[in-house]
Amino acid sequence: MEHPKFIITSGGHLRLGMVTLHRDLLMPHEQCLGGGFYEYDYADNILLLSGKSFDYGPPRWSKVDVLQVPEAYHGIPIVYRDHWGEELNITNSFTVKYY
Numbered sequence: 001m002e003h004p005k006f007i008i009t010s011g012g013h014l015r016l017g018m019v020t021l022h023r024d025l026l027m028p029h030e031q032c033l034g035g036g037f038y039e040y041d042y043a044d045n046i047l048l049l050s051g052k053s054f055d056y057g058p059p060r061w062s063k064v065d066v067l068q069v070p071e072a073y074h075g076i077p078i079v080y081r082d083h084w085g086e087e088l089n090i091t092n093s094f095t096v097k098y099y
Contacts, residue, residue, distance in 0.1 A: 006049055007035035008059045013068040014078075022053040034059040036080075047073055049080040049090070058082065067094045074098045 002018045009015060010031035017025050022035045035053035052058035059080065067090065069078070078090040090096070
């Protein structure tokens with residue numbers, strides 16, 4: 001069954017999609033720095049990332065220098081919420097480049 005999942009690649013790309021497994025989001029020869037689930041929070045107008053990948057674990061944000069984000073999300077705040085409920089404002093904490 002497909003679910004809205006995201007990964008962070010070793011190249012710093014945030015990749016999102018409706019997939020069965022997180023590894024389905026990887027391109028050939030890419031490494032994964034973790035992932036989780038995503039949803040668009042219409043009430044707060046944010047892209048909310050949460051949880052962890054069962055394949056790769058939680059996102060290892062400390063390994064990311066520049067986060068590469070799809071252009072479709074330009075101007076939308078991105079927030080990651082871990083399993084303890086702590087939030088990290090991605091768009092304020094990283095240099096974000098849109099492609």
